[in-house]
Amino acid sequence: MCKNSLGQPIGPIVPNWAEPRHPDVKTLAGQYCKLEKLNPQYHAKDLFVANSQSNEDEIWTYLPYGPFPQIESYQKWVEEMSEQTDPLFYAVIDKRTQKALGVASYLRITPAAGSIEVGHINFSPALQRTVIATEAMYLMMRHVFVDLGYRRYEWKCNALNEGSKSAAKRLGFTYEGTFRQTGIVKGRNRDTAWFSILDTEWPVMELAFSRWLDKSNFTSDGSQITSLSDFTQKIRQELVA
Structure with a gap:
């Protein structure tokens, strides 16, 4: 354990530390999928069609927006999100069909702390539980640690969202605890479960x-x-x- 001159315990030195840059790559490519920076012209229609396969709108339950019953309202949302840099949205594209099947984003991007979060994950029924879904998460994770040099990658979700919590654990994230009453989403209380992966x-x-x-x-x-x-x-x- 490191101690200062007063005998107080302090954290270890982080050698050769330099702040990572803000994510700015427009495409991340893998074997089965590619992630493209969200673009309303190229992605909105495909995403709306794919999301429409969620007959009971269950994919929107834990998100602070949606569902979008008409293409016009979804198009407007995509336009608004595509202009953001935090969150920075990507569309997940099936390389076989070249269709966009879901979205995910980087958010709460904090280079000074070397911390970044993945969130706003919304995978259509055609994308859920597929190799493409897993590869998309891998590509985003690899970009954070290998290309950008962040130290901490976070995953947060509604504590009642068992599917998201299971996905986080499967992808290698460690559960760190639940923060109580962190927000009000669609008029309901939200407790937030926190997960992370470290560079080590x-x-x-x-x-x-x-x-x-x-x-x-x-x-x-x-x-x-x-x-x-x-x-x-x-x-x-x-x-x-």
Whole structure:
């Protein structure tokens, strides 16, 4: 433990620290998908059609906006969000069909602290529980740690959103606690569950994602052979051994 001249415990020095830059890359490309900076001209119609497959509008329950029953109102929302730099929105594009199937963003971007959050994740039914959905999260995470040099990557969600909490844990985020009464969303109280991944944890996750995304990990019908969580656990055991 580090102590100062007064004998008080203090944090360790962060060597060679330099503030990372604000995300500015317009496209992140992978094997199965690419993420493009949200553009109303190219993405709004595809996203509206994909979101419309949510027959009971369940994808909007925990978001502070939506649902959007008409293309005009959704188009306006996309236009407004595409002009923001925090949150900075990306559309998730299926490389096979070239259709936009969902959105995600970087937000609460704090270079001075080396901290950045992923959020406003809204995946249409066609994107949920697919290899594309996982790869999209991997691409955003890799960009943060490898290209930009952030130290902390956050995931926050409504504490009642079990799907989001399960996704965070599967993707390697560590649960840090629940902050009570952090907001009022659509007239209802919101408690917020906090998760994070640190730069020191990234090497394990990068190996796990790489092994999971490899084509050899999928059967001919697209089913996974080994889960991402199992890969993560095995790699951690390998490093300890």
